[in-house]
Amino acid sequence: METIRWGLVTAIAPVAWGSTYYVTRHFLPADHPLWGAVLRALPAGVLLLLLCRRRPRGAWWWRSLVLGTVNMGVFFTLVYLAAQLLPTSLASTIMATSPVAMIALAWPLLGERPRGRTVLGALTGVAGVVLMLASGVDAVDPLGVLVSVAAMAMSAFGHILTKRWGAGTDVLSVTSWQLVAGGAVLVGPALAVEGAPPPLTGATLPGFAFVSVVATAVAFVAWFSGLRHLDAGTVGLIGLLNPVTGVVLGLLSAGESLGAHQALGLVLVLSGVLLGQNTRPPAPCPPPERRARHRSRPSRTRPGRS
Secondary structure, eight states, X not given: OHHHHHHHHHHHHHHXXXXXXXXXXXXXXXXXXXXXXXXXXXXXXXXXXXXXXXXXOTTHHHHHHHHIIIIIIIHHHHHHHHXXXXXXXXXXXXXXXXXXXXXXXXXXXXXXXXXXXXXXXHHHHHHHHHHHTXXXXXXOOHHHHHHHHHHHHHHHHHHHHHHHHXXXXXXXXXXXXXXXXXXXXXXXXXXXXXXXXXXXXXXXXXXXXXXXXXXXXXXXXXXXXXXXXXXXXXXXXXXXXXXXXXXXXXXXXHTOOOOHHXXXXXXXXXXXXXXXXXXXXXXXXXXXHHHHHHXXXXXXXXXXXX
8 A cells, every 4th residue: 555655646746747738839939948947947946945945965966957957957957958949739749758777777787687677567568658659740850759759768867766765864865955956957048048138928928837846846756756765667657647637738729629530549558558567666766875785795704714
């Protein structure tokens, strides 16, 4: 039950992220990707910082900068661009390959050996996403595809790194530090490249409020909480709900009905998510420093034994 509970908490994140593409494409200005990332990350980070009331200490100053740049600053910029260059469903589909990347990275970086069920669930889910979007997209912008792939790889690496470094520090603090750092590093480039920030009008203000509070502050706390309590492969599979949300919103906004191939793809995605769930909580991953000390500790042998 504990694993199921954390799985449901984690699912909040991909559902919120899946709606981000639609909101960005239809309600936010298309020519301000850098400011879009700043206005998404900084307000969310400040909000969480007010709640946790903790500053980074020691190594967390540079860790927050690294994680904030990877997970928030660069990633948000790439997602903003992808949402403007690609249809909602296609951008979400490319992000659907993230579970495979997370499973691959979790082995060398976290020591989480991939399980057969997790790999099979990931392949089933990705196949379902591809099937849902096998048709309906006429022209594809190659730059948009490249940007979306880069965003997927960036997020997979950043999330694994957060799980590796975040042990022993509360999720709310780790998330707030990353968001503040990620937004802060983009203020200078945004001013230099895009000039003044876009005006917050009656049309754009609700959009920015949604992506900052719901799709960022709430979503990342839920996601990193899941990474704290579940293995990376399981969390990555839950992320397949991201493209499902994007596809459903795309269909609803276009007034179309769900076709047979899309319905089958949806079934495959949900089956892949359920198939790959691990009912046992992951073994705690000791900090890198502890593992290093353990490896360097000389073995003791009793006298008289060889």
